[in-house]
Amino acid sequence: MVYGIGLDIGGTKVAAGIVGSEGEVLFKKTVPTPEMGKEEILILLKTIILELIEWADSHKIKLDGIGIGTAGQVHFYEGKVISGTPNIKDWNGVNLRKDIAAYTDLPVFVDNDVNVLALAESVFGAAKGHREVICLALGTGIGGGILSNGELLRGVWGGGAELGHMSIDINGETCNCGLKGCLETYASGTWIGKRMQKARQERGLSTDVTSRDVFTLYRQKDPLAKQVIQTMIHGLSYGIVNLIHLFNPQVVVLGGGVMNEGQWIIDLVQEEINTMGMRSLVDNVEIKISELENESGLIGAAMQAWLYNEKA
Numbered sequence: 001m002v003y004g005i006g007l008d009i010g011g012t013k014v015a016a017g018i019v020g021s022e023g024e025v026l027f028k029k030t031v032p033t034p035e036m037g038k039e040e041i042l043i044l045l046k047t048i049i050l051e052l053i054e055w056a057d058s059h060k061i062k063l064d065g066i067g068i069g070t071a072g073q074v075h076f077y078e079g080k081v082i083s084g085t086p087n088i089k090d091w092n093g094v095n096l097r098k099d100i101a102a103y104t105d106l107p108v109f110v111d112n113d114v115n116v117l118a119l120a121e122s123v124f125g126a127a128k129g130h131r132e133v134i135c136l137a138l139g140t141g142i143g144g145g146i147l148s149n150g151e152l153l154r155g156v157w158g159g160g161a162e163l164g165h166m167s168i169d170i171n172g173e174t175c176n177c178g179l180k181g182c183l184e185t186y187a188s189g190t191w192i193g194k195r196m197q198k199a200r201q202e203r204g205l206s207t208d209v210t211s212r213d214v215f216t217l218y219r220q221k222d223p224l225a226k227q228v229i230q231t232m233i234h235g236l237s238y239g240i241v242n243l244i245h246l247f248n249p250q251v252v253v254l255g256g257g258v259m260n261e262g263q264w265i266i267d268l269v270q271e272e273i274n275t276m277g278m279r280s281l282v283d284n285v286e287i288k289i290s291e292l293e294n295e296s297g298l299i300g301a302a303m304q305a306w307l308y309n310e311k312a
Contacts, residue, residue: 002064004305005052005106007045008113008297009033009070011087011140014041015294016048018056018063019302023124025295027055037089042099049104065107065305068096069116069297071143076158079110086176087140109304113137115152115161116300117290118145119307121253124299125291130250134243135290136163138236138258141176142184146247164188168238186235189258195228215261233265237272244285245278255290263289 002021007014010033017028029048034040049066056063071085072092079097084090097108118127118135127133131150137143144163146153153160164184165177172181173191185191189211196214197207203224209217217225240252259265270287290296 002306003056003061004064004302005049005056005066006298006300006302006305007048007066007068008116008301009041009045009068009088010113010297011071011085014044014048015298016052017298017302018052018061019299021303021306023120023299025298026059026061027052028295028298033088035089038091038094041088041091042094045096045100046103049100053104053106063106063305064309065109066100066104067116067301067304068108068110069113069301070096070110071113073159073162074110074112074115076111076154078157079108081110082157082159085141107305107309109308111152111301111304112143112145112158112161113297113301114143114145115154115158116145116304117143117255117296118147118152118253118300119303120292120296120300121255121290122147122150123303125296126253126288127251132247132249133251133253134163134240134247134249135253135255136240137256138187138189138254139256140188140190142188143256146249148247163239163243166239166242168235168242183235183239187232187239187258192228192232192258195231196224199224199228211258233268233272237269237276240269240287241273241277241282244273244281248281249285251286251288253288253290255293255296259289265289 006019007016015030018026072081073083081094084092096110100108114137121127133147135145142164144161146161165182167179167181169181173185175182192211218229
């Protein structure tokens with residue numbers, strides 16, 4: 001059995017734990033992400049990592065490394081966040097590997113949070129047994145991860161698979177990346193809320209609604225919520241079909257906070273994509289919901305400790 005420390009750094013929380021190579025989480029703790037930004041987060045990470053190392057020592061567990069998954073564009077080979085996320089203050093240019101190496105001799109691996117989610121789902125979750133996999137994490141934004149022949153698609157330094165910023169409508173709404181009509185502007189929690197706010201404003205109604213409110217109203221058969229969800233499903237389906245055409249996957253896994261709503265989103269997407277695309281490519285692709293739920297990022301982060309140590 002091999003063990004690693006995993007850290008999943010998000011805009012609202014940091015999940016950390018010790019994970020075994022069969023996917024079991026032996027010890028876990030979750031703390032809010034410090035709002036002040038980089039320096040506070042680095043101090044928090046040091047505290048957590050040293051605590052986990054001490055816990056492992058006390059339980060006679062040998063650790064093989066530390067794996068981190070973080071939002072933002074990550075230079076995988078340098079262990080550095082190149083471009084952060086608006087959800088974490090001052091998170092650009094953070095060299096996590098170098099900072100952590102200052103207080104531990106364990107090897108440190110850093111990757112994008114959806115890349116590690118894809119790793120976890122491909123080994124222990126919804127994509128288990130598949131080598132051609134696309135993962136989309138629908139949350140505040142949309143992140144992506146792609147495995148081809150069982151290996152993550154990284155590009156030159158690790159910035160590949162920015163699937164949320166694939167434009168599906170050149171005349172659409174302007175995304176925060178500067179492009180118009182990105183997939184993120186259709187199916188992220190942020191934009192689901194924005195579309196509902198705009199629709200209600202046009203009718204003189206209160207705009208104090210979130211994406212969670214939209215889903216609640218949808219279940220109550222609110223007509224505006226129905227329109228917003230239909231737009232979301234349509235955009236998400238177009239994005240998925242584009243990705244299927246590009247990468248010819250066996251399975252597409254949807255995770256993230258939006259998918260906490262459950263299987264009905266998958267069912268509507270499946271119904272939609274049955275009407276579009278090249279049938280030879282689309283028909284045999286499974287659309288599945290993440291099976292590891294809130295632990296996929298933590299498990300996937302820790303997996304780096306044994307996957308990449310073996311290749312070093």
